Amino acid sequence: MSDIVTAGILVIGDEILSGRTKDKNIGFIAEYLTNIGIDLKEVRxxxxxxxxxxxxxxxxxxxxTYVFTTGGIGPTHDDITADSIAKAFGVGIDHHPEVVARFKERFQNPGELNEARLRMARIPDGAELIQSATILAPGFKIGNVIVMAGVPSIMQAMMDIVTPKLKSGVRMLSESVRANAREGDIGGPLRAIANAHPDTIIGxxxxxxxxxxxxxxxxxxxxxxEKLNAAMAAVKEMLAGLNLVR
Known part of the structure; x- marks a missing residue:
């Protein structure tokens, strides 16, 4: 379907893989995208x-259609996301004058605007900044890739800024019902309903x-x-016909 918009998430960081930092961004982005009609298909x-x-x-x-990345755009030596993305797109990377100007306004004491902080002003050539008055170090969008901070509060602010500019598709609708049955008791009939309603997803x-x-x-x-209602009606009819001793 041409009106289906898809996305992947790329989480970057040794601290996530080691378990030292517990990811709080995947669930937020997934729900956010679902609400605006973008299907999240994969997370790496x-x-x-x-x-x-x-x-x-x-x-x-x-x-x-889109890739959302989180992490690796801070001031430390292992924050290499911007450089890596520039290489992936085959473009140069340099200090963005607009970001440097913001940093100079913010860090006026001698020594504050050091080399580490200036790393956060390095943006791949041709990228569009994702920033606001409350976000000091920006994210950026290049091609179909949206690069955001790993800090949840900053990432969420960046999502609010960038998503109005993205293409969205037809929203996925959903309806739920409590079965009052064990999963194994309804697996067979539920499979039959899923097969009879191929344009729905039943979980x-x-x-x-x-x-x-x-x-x-x-x-x-x-x-x-209409297809949602038809499938749900079949599910409820199936549940009503169960004669289970629990």
Whole structure:
């Protein structure tokens, strides 16, 4: 479908892979994209290594409409995301004059605007800045790649800035129902319903209910409200016909 817009996420950072830092960005971005009609298709996590960043970025940016990256645009030696992305696109990278001017206004004491902080002003040639009055060091967009900070609060602010400029598709609609049945008891009939309604996505999610018994939530998704309603009606009819002893 031409109106389906897709995305991938590339999380960059040794600290994520080591477990020292717990990622808080993937879930936020996934929900954000779903709400604006962009389908998140893949998430990759790579270390602070140029070859790995470039390989993952090239794979994702040629496969999906957009790629969102988080992490690696800070002031330290291992913040190499901007350089790696410049190499992936085959462009140069230099201190952006607009960012440098903002830094000079912010850091007026001698020695504050050091080499480390100036690293955050290095932007690949041709990239569009993602910044606001409350964001000192910007992210940027180059091609179909949106490069953002790893700090959740800053990343979320950058999402608010950049997403109004992105193409979005038809939103995925969803409806859920509590099965009051174990997942294994409804797997067969649920598969039959899924096969009969190919333009919907039906998921089952087991949980332990308030009586500490195994239970299941069923979620039906579709871009077409009529097809969603038809599949959900079939699910509810199936559940109503169950005669289970729990």
């Amino acid at each position: 996590v790579v270390p602070d290594e140029e070859v790995e960043i470039i390989a993952a970025l090239d794979a994702l940016r040629h496969r999906y 089952s999610y087991p949980f332990q209910d308030e009586d500490k018994k195994p239970n299941t939530n069923l979620v039906v998704r579709s871009r077409d409200p």
